[in-house]
Amino acid sequence: MSEVEFLGYRREDGSVGVRNHVALIAVDHAGAPVVEGVSKLIRGTTAVSHQYGRLQFGEDLELTFETLIGTGCNPNVAAAVVVGIEPNWTLKVAEEIERRSKKPVRAVHVIGKGTIDAIRDAAKHARELVSWASEIQKEPCKISDLIIGVKCGASDTTSGIASNPVIGVVGEKIIDLGGTFIFGETTELAGGEHIIAERFVDEKERKKFLEVFNRYLEFAKSKGVDIMGSQPTEENIAGGLTTIEEKALGNIQKVPKRGIKGVLKPAERPPSKGLWFMDTSSSAQEQVTLLAAAGASIHLFSTGQGNPVGHQIIPVIKITGNPVTAERMKDNIDVDVSDIIRGKMSVREGGEKVFEFMLKVASGKLTAAEIVRHDNFTINRLYPSM
Amino acid sequence: MAIKKIHLHDEKDNVAVALEDLEPGDKVRVEKGGKEVEISVKERIPFGHKVALELIDAGGKVVKYGEIIGAATEKIEPGEHVHTHNVRSLKFT
Helix, strand or coil: CCCCEEEEEECCCCCEECCCEEEEEECCCCHHHHHHHHHHHCCCEEEECCCCCCCCCHHHHHHHHHHHHHHHHCCCEEEEEEEECCHHHHHHHHHHHHHHHCCCEEEEECCCCCHHHHHHHHHHHHHHHHHHHCCCCCEEEEHHHCEEEEEEECCCHHHHHHHHHHHHHHHHHHHHCCCEEEECCHHHHCCCHHHHHHCECCHHHHHHHHHHHHHHHHHHHHCCCCCCCCCCCHHHHHHCCCCHHHHHHHHHCCCCCCCEEEEECCCCCCCCCEEEEECCCCCHHHHHHHHHHCCCCEEEEEECCCCCCCCCCCCEEEEECCHHHHHHCCCCCCEECHHHCCCCCCHHHHHHHHHHHHHHHHCCCCCHHHHCCCCCCCCCCCCCCC | CCEECEECCCCCCCEEEECCCECCCCEEEEEECCEEEEEECCCCECCCCEEECCCECCCCEEEECCEEEEEECCCECCCCEECCCCEECCCCC
């Protein structure tokens, strides 16, 4: 497989998408019913809805803006309509998406016209943009064009044995083919942070990683939670995990054994190809949202017990090594690697299975989460509003 | 004496994971360094738990995923259950 290719969408800014959404992005709660309304009226549109964006300030507000702008800039988005309560912030988000990604963006605000007229205005924009976007042709693309995100959730014993190592193997292949891979989950690395730290290729970035990690431990401690001391949990121990190192290593198996280039801020786009760490929470929908805002076009998600998380803009591929989950939650699972647990499949073979599925998804095959509409876009709040 | 399935993550590991419940007297086999090693299970080890593949002295390193996951608090014989009763964390105690 020297010429690994798929059919994707080449965007103006040089990025490559695997979907062709006309995204309807709510800036705040006033935009939410508008984008949801328009998505029901106009075929080919995707609502990115939430209830935040008012009276936030400082770093927390910046992250909300970066998440909305980054989502609009995601390569899976062809064009966007941005809807907010008033013109200033709505235009700020819309203009920034247009400036960074050079894609067509329209802005609509609700004050002075009301929700229904805003739906009418946004629907007219959306109709034109869908007509334009539907003409874009797919082109042959390479793995080096992809930014892939990764996370595990609802993990169990099978995650550390099967689904996480399988993703690690896929990630190594993606990196070796010149692609980009982002992992996060700052807290989940606890106990194995020294192993991740060793893999940074740059001393400055290694220090930055340990700072980010220690800052989080201190923050948790200030709230009365000792992350290091509370692991592994009783449930983990019953499942066979003995120490915090072992638990962390099970999570770390999904990180390719390659040099890590650096630390990304939440929602920050990687400045170059390769393997990157992003400082994120370990909540599935929050982490997927931040990676999508950073430009990830596909997400690989390992699950033991069956976390069904998805995202409206990027396909989230669900991989399980748990035979019971593969059977009972098959509506949510994309790739079953439980034969590893049965001793009938090697980790490498599992990796090949996931890689092939990922190429199909890159060329347009829908994931379980897309089909059942697991549209889990979520704003990450850093602290309360004013 | 059944041959039971276990999973070895890395050739450097001195423990393997039981892929089914192991009973005393069961045999398990792994490939290490190109040759097959057979071990007799000494005690009951549930699915997902670890079995020692070689002798680990008290204070010796327990290796899984090719990395140190802790230290033995007592001597662990091949075929014995490796868990919280005989291993401690080196990160957090």
